Amino acid sequence: MAPSTSPAADLAPAPGGAPAPAPGPVATTPRARRDGDVVGLGRARAVAFVAPALVLVGVFLVFPAAWTLYLGLLDYSLTGSGAQAPVFVGLGNYTSALSDPAFAKSLYLTLLFVGGSAVLGQNVLGFSLAWYFRAAQRPVRATLSVLVLLAWILPGSVVAFLWQALLDRRNGTLNALIGTTDMAWALDHPMAVIIVFNIWRGTAFSMLLYTAALSTVPRSHLEVARMAGATRWQQLRDVVLPTVKRHILTNTLLITLWTFNDFSPYLLTGGGPNRESEVLPVYIYKEAIIGGHLGYGSAISLLLLLANLVIAVVYVRLLRTREPEAA
């Protein structure tokens, strides 16, 4: 990315590695060359082109974020006098969130959920499946990938209902299959249930991404490694992983963020029993909507947003440091 021969050398490198304009016959006038206006649109038309996107970003991203920030400073509530005339409480919501043991517990459970189901579960399983598919026979590969994809494309409500039927305490499929009676899975092992559920639900994405990534590994490299006597594990470690490293990071970034904000655990356990599986999105829902504390909910939402940003920044940094190696 970012070829050094770009005529727009005086343009500050776009943050986030946006593709630099390619040199072409259009960018011929000296003025365009100086301004980087390679397409020759002129300022007004360029603004007209980006305006719709900026408006969308402003209305659907910046505005809600600022609105959340504002609400988080009020004792705004869904009902009662706090809905009629909210009082400004400054950082009160933030301090009470940070001192609330339920919030700390919820944060811990969220990290457990993200770590267990996304970073480890979906990543490893998705990679293993993709790796296995390379050598697998066509019918096996087709059947398996359809099954995995099915878990991904079914609507959430349908899936939640299926899982409730699977895990039900009285007449659940799982209890019938393994011959246990009166095992209330969602109550006795709530975190394990939502982690396994999310692995099952989300592995397809990692599998698809890694399948594509693995196809970029040059066969010749693997053959050379094999001829040099490398074991399968050594081939994986020394040839494949370095090549797909960036894919792994990208994939991990995406599934981490999705899982962090995932609300579907609520459909399975409702955050219970007694808050044992109350991940942050569920905690926010319960505080803001059920408890009616919209201001407090907004404050925690903003904390969640910050956590997301931190994760994103860390991954983007990691990606950048890998750039020279990958080039």
Next chain:
Amino acid sequence: MRLPSRATLLVSGLATSVVLSGCVGAKSAEDKSDPKANADAKDVTLVISANDVVGGKNAAEASWITEKVIPGFVKAQKDKGVTAKVTFNGSGVEDEQYKTKLELNLKTGSGSDVFAADGIWLGELASAGYVKPLKDVVGDKPASWDGWSQISKAVQQNLTFKDQLYGVPNGTDGRVLYFNKKLFAQAGLPESWQPTSWDEILQAGQALKKLKGVTPIQINAGVPMGEATTAQGFLPLLAGTGKPLYDDGSGSWQGDTQGVKDVLGFYQKLYGGGLGDPRMQQDKAGRDQSFAEFSQGKIGILAEGDYFWRSVICPSKADCATTSMPDRDKVVGWAKIPAQKPKGGVNGQDFVSVSGGSGWMLNPKTKYPQQAWELMEFMASKEMQTELSKAQIRISARGDVNNETLKNDPLLSFISSEVLPLTTYRPSDEKYNEVSLAIQQATADVVAGKSPDEAAKTYSTSLEKAVGAEHVAGS
């Protein structure tokens, strides 16, 4: 060209947002409803909503609305030369979810013209400005309605906030202990069981525990049960310790008091001592499970309101679906809820209960306030209430209807003659919902294994946060 930098973008975005946002809340205080709006309209559109759905939850009431109320009202309007289009917007969800949906609807200025609401929500809704007194929305007409003379003051109180009426009551209820006579016979307990103290409930539980596959006692606890935990479990028990939750005189709520600790201790004996099924109280669908198990004869004693009798275990398969009990009248017995010990309840009573009642409220944003009120009047008319009791007998708000219908149902006449005189009501305070949530959490803690003292302490902290420390009475 140089694109605007990120900082510029962010600043302009922020500026736009601030302009757009203005400030929340203050708007609703300004707008005045106009009672005379569209009073002479020839075409009227109204929407009724309730937590009822044909073929599902509260099916009988849903059919009553769609088959009796709407056609009747449309015909009555047609006779006056008005074309009315009335639709029913039903739902069949947990009450908490219905409440949330209702609040969000009212908040955004949408929502049905006439909607069902639990009287206990009134404090919150009115303080938020989501509902307004009838006389502000409709004018003088409601005050002169002849139906009020048939509705007792106590029942009117359910839809009254700060001395203003906000709607028309639909009925009232009372809580009792239901028990399965078949199981009682097997356990050697009397068919006409009436415990006089908490200990006697526990003793019956011990006897029932010997039966295989039977959960002896289920008294609602925990957060998933929502208001059922507070109204059917905690509050009747607390009333049995002698003091109500909220003291009107001093304006204080019971915090970490002996009474609260006793109630939580009772829960511990139930769920820690193998008399109740703690996991059912923690399950998301626990209340529905308790309904199903009671109807299958797997629960010995269950504390519930009369809703349970008429809407959950009624003999009619069409109305009560999978939880219907064809042999209900033979198998199911009931008893008053005893105080902790004789004469130990509020006002020195031997027995206690908690009552509430829902009603029909009016959306202040309705386009047709006069016609909406006529619809409410029609729904609460003697004719329509009699029709409702035919579909599903219940304690109507109207005395004239009760006189004719309740004698047909042994439990409802029992509640109206034995329970309502000694019942207690929940405080109609805007903070009640939050207090109720703290109560649910306290019972959940005990069910999950914490000690009553510990749970009471956490409860007291949440309570102080909700209502302010100066309004909490300690031990």
